Amino acid sequence: GAGVSQSPSNKVTEKGKDVELRCDPISGHTALYWYRQRLGQGLEFLIYFQGNSAPDKSGLPSDRFSAERTGESVSTLTIQRTQQEDSAVYLCASSFGGGSGKTQYFGPGTRLLVL
Amino acid sequence: DAKTTQPTSMDCAEGRAANLPCNHSTISGNEYVYWYRQIHSQGPQYIIHGLKNNETNEMASLIITEDRKSSTLILPHATLRDTAVYYCIVRGDQTGANNLFFGTGTRLTVIP
Numbered sequence: 001g002a003g004v005s006q007s008p009s010n011k012v013t014e015k016g017k018d019v020e021l022r023c024d025p026i027s028g029h030t031a032l033y034w035y036r037q038r039l040g041q042g043l044e045f046l047i048y049f050q051g052n053s054a055p056d057k058s059g060l061p062s063d064r065f066s067a068e069r070t071g072e073s074v075s076t077l078t079i080q081r082t083q084q085e086d087s088a089v090y091l092c093a094s095s096f097g098g099g100s101g102k103t104q105y106f107g108p109g110t111r112l113l114v115l
Numbered sequence: 116d117a118k119t120t121q122p123t124s125m126d127c128a129e130g131r132a133a134n135l136p137c138n139h140s141t142i143s144g145n146e147y148v149y150w151y152r153q154i155h156s157q158g159p160q161y162i163i164h165g166l167k168n169n170e171t172n173e174m175a176s177l178i179i180t181e182d183r184k185s186s187t188l189i190l191p192h193a194t195l196r197d198t199a200v201y202y203c204i205v206r207g208d209q210t211g212a213n214n215l216f217f218g219t220g221t222r223l224t225v226i227p
Contacts, residue, residue: 004158033214042202043159045214059214091158093215103149104215106158 002026004107006092012113013082021077021110025094032075033093033104034067043091049075050098082114119203124222127197133190135221137203140184146207148179149215150188152199159202159217162188193225 005024013019025032034046045059049069060066064082069075079086089111093104120138127133139148149164163170163177165186170177176189190197202220 035214042219043215043217045216048214093159103161103164105161106151109158 004092004094004105006090006107006110008110009108010111010113012115014115015084016081018078018080019082019112021079021090021112023075023077023092023094023107025073025075025092026096026105028072029094029096029105030072031095031098031102031104032069033095034075034077035091035093036061037089037091037109039088046077046090048098079112082112084114087112087114118216119205119218121201121203121218121221123219124224126224126226127190127193129195129225129227130192133188133193133197133223133225135188135190135201135203135223136185137188138185139203139205142183142205143207146205148177148183148186149204149206150175150177151202151204151215151217152197153202153220154196154199160199162201193223195225195227197223198225199223 007022030051032049035043036046037043047067048056064080067077089109091106091109093106095102095104147164147166150162151159153159163172163175165177165179179186200220200222202217204215
């Protein structure tokens with residue numbers, strides 16, 4: 001079946017502009033995660049959605065970052081007033097339920113370059 | 116989440132078994148061991164996970180020691196396409212620990 005999809009695959013923007021990144025999770029997956037990966041580094045957790053529970057926003061680096069999820073489907077990560085240090089690959093993952101025994105499946109990522 | 120220790124890099128001859136070790140000496144009873152890999156410019160790919168017992172799927176085998184303080188991922192017949200960074204992750208159900216913590220991983224190079 002279809003995996004996690006993300007759009008756009010690449011985004012180039014100017015410093016100070018806002019960007020929106022989209023994630024379509026695997027159908028039926030109730031949990032959705034956003035991560036950031038800077039060049040040559042590991043993944044940084046950003047935010048987690050699980051069903052109707054309040055999202056875990058503990059990884060968001062600043063108030064310029066926000067994310068929304070409509071029900072158990074699409075999620076949008078918004079970065080306002082982008083800075084050059086926001087340049088990274090933004091990865092989305094989904095799982096059938098949260099918790100440690102639930103496997104996360106990743107999308108291909110959106111490569112963001114802030115000039 | 117418990118921390119993991121992996122070698123920075125490993126080489127493996129094509130067609131041979133690749134054995135990737137991981138130490139997780141502080142793992143607690145409810146934490147799973149997950150393995151992912153990341154091929155250049157792609158998102159992480161799930162490989163396998165386990166709690167106590169050894170596991171096998173179409174991609175790999177996972178051997179977990181009886182004390183659960185270490186594990187080994189085995190790719191039985193490595194191919195050039197298996198060249199990637201392999202991440203060993205332990206993950207528990209603690210409140211707020213909703214994410215996977217990816218360390219630096221092991222960069223596996225499969226040599227022709």
